Amino acid sequence: MRLVIIGAGFAGMYAALSAARLRDIQGVSPRDLEIALVAPEPTLVVRPRLYEQKPETLTAPLQEVLKAIDVVYVQGSAETVDTKSRMVDICDAKGAKTSLSYDRLVVATGSRLFRPNIPGLAEHAFSVDQLDDAIALDRHLHSLTERPARNGRDTVVVAGGGFTGIETATEMPARLRSIFGNSAKLRVVIVDRNNAIAPDMGAGPRPVIEGALRKLGVETRLGAGVASLDKTGVTLTSGEHIEAETVIWAAGMRAAPLTAQIPAERDSFGRLLVDRDLRVPGVPGVFATGDAARAACDDVGNYALMSCQHAVRMGAFAGNNAAAELLGVAPKHYHQEVYATCLDLGEAGAIFTRGWDRKLELVGGEAKKTKQQINTVWIYPPQAKRAAALASADPERVGEV
Template sequence: MTQKILIAGAGFAGLWAAISAARAVAVAGKEGEVEVTMVSPEPRVTIRPRLYESLLDNMDPDIGPLLKVVGVNFLAGWVETIDADKKEIVVATMAGDRATLSYDSFVLAAGSRLFLPNIPGLADHYFEVNTLDKAQALDIHLQALAARPDTRARNTVIVAGGGLTGLETATEMPTRLRAALGDNADIRVVIVDTADVIGAGMGSESAALIATALGECGVEPRAGVRVTAVDGDGVTLSSGERIEANTVVWAAGMRASALTAQIPGEHDGLGRVVGDQYLRAPMAEGIFVTGDTVKAATDDRGNYNVMSCQHAMSLGRVAGHNAAAELVGLPLHPYSQPKYVTCLDLGPWGAIYTEGWDRQIHFIRDEAKKIKQEINTVWIYPPAPDRDAVFAIANPDFVVVP
């Protein structure tokens, strides 16, 4: 009987899990005996790391041809239920029906979503840049501002969250606002964060550069404060300050896909399943967790993956390989990704490229910006649909960041 591997999600982890599983099946000479199927709303990878940009072109490349050449089936739908005991999932298909699918191995690669805290007015008055639809909605809103009366609120954007996504969104925003409202508009962009120093998470050296970049880009920092209320005309901060703004972008926290709650076992504060070294969910036989849905050790020095494309592309390869390896009798591969880099875009100022968990700065400004552009336009895009070439880089020990 054919064995079945199901993969939920067509993001960075899901794509590489699917290719890696198909590769392992081929390596074991078991093609035809194991079926690999990806389930996701569309056979497209959303290039989420670019959704803060002003031009939203080519942000969800089609992976249909790629899945086809590596022999992976695709079912368009949303996974609704995971039954770890029965080894079944229920899918609400895009065709409008419900399908129950059984599996021998299941890989959860359903990513993450924005976490909205319970702040009065926030749920009714926020924008975000986590999905293509939401990023497009923000763009449409910004373009439409020009038709409104010229007020302080119209001309102001508040970005809540001084992490990487918030900083990238905020430093790009003055250029976007000027493009929408004209060079002479009296625009204002404010970034708000609860940390005492904006960008502190990037290390003190980077934080100093970030302060300079914010100043040069024309972004006002508000550090050490919380947003306490939001309405259509602005926000109130915990300091008591009121900032008039028609646009609030929320970038202050993520949570793993809600599907993780259906997988038994330990979860971390972000809702991620704590995986073992092979990315198995330890309490659910046959289930693997990957990308933004797993917390896994990246090395033996106490570091863990963060929700990032960089980790997802490696975690995906390992989970997909192991999901197939268990079925076809290949050795399982332990996840390890000791090298960690960050490349933070800071708008017209440039970028900061760091290496290591202690974030040593290697390149700044234009030099780092070139690396960022290379990452964003080449490295993270799905490869061309060439079976041999793709299998050659789908091995579980492939180093994503050399």
């Protein structure tokens, strides 16, 4: 029997850990149930931190962890999935192609930044979506020192006032000062079509976020979107033109394209609709998890967000349940009633909220300590020691806050 997991992000990593954990509990040999993880590199990209400086350091190796738990790593990108023949076609970095059969499949392919067809966006905008994107932005920022301090050289426009946009914008003043020096006349502007910053955060935390933006000197342009970009900067739908040599797009996510190959229903974000066991209805043998899945968290109408917090727990349930079907064990229904948000606000600290209504619990320095603990410890892979790695993947305990 073979269980194939596509993706080495947070959901894919925990799917592998959890499936191996159940296999171990049931006393089944890796020869009798092979668990294979397919990804371009045996590396976890710590994506929630890509707004920070030195993004090339924000990865964690997975090879030794996978070896410790007897998970086979298959290097390459999954190009096609045939759910009728239960085959995955894989292409490696050199263009060589192989096929891998599966008895159960976990789709953990994550998400990608949504880039609409705005004139100049593809040519002139940066992002912090993927590792290569964040590295390109960092190199661009450092290259600006070779240009004269005019024509928007020291201006950064961030398109998107959600979580990623706010964390990117509030980190930017310190990043720019480290490059240009304390005397530079920095300007950071957030642009968002909504009439309020952080629309998903609600009225409780918003005054703290607005205060942090004022403290850092971050401007906002609300109720306006990006109409076009060119080498001089960005033109808004309001007609305003902002001179800027750096525009960062941080507005919207979509499930990775591979989900479109699964013959099943998807939501407006491209996520596969799944049942409470994270199966894809109508497609035997296929599970979806993390940003690739739209899953109910509870019985009162809350659904998993495209976030690391949900991905790790969803991954653990998906891996467990895919292995459970093969081993004849009862599945565990995915649930995640507890939800917390920790939003970085750069040198202004952070905020920590709990619950779907986002009740504010910590602000400033105390919240910043929690954010640093999350970013540098909690979301990293477990130690490459079999017992500890397997213990970390109990679905009922993963992702608790």
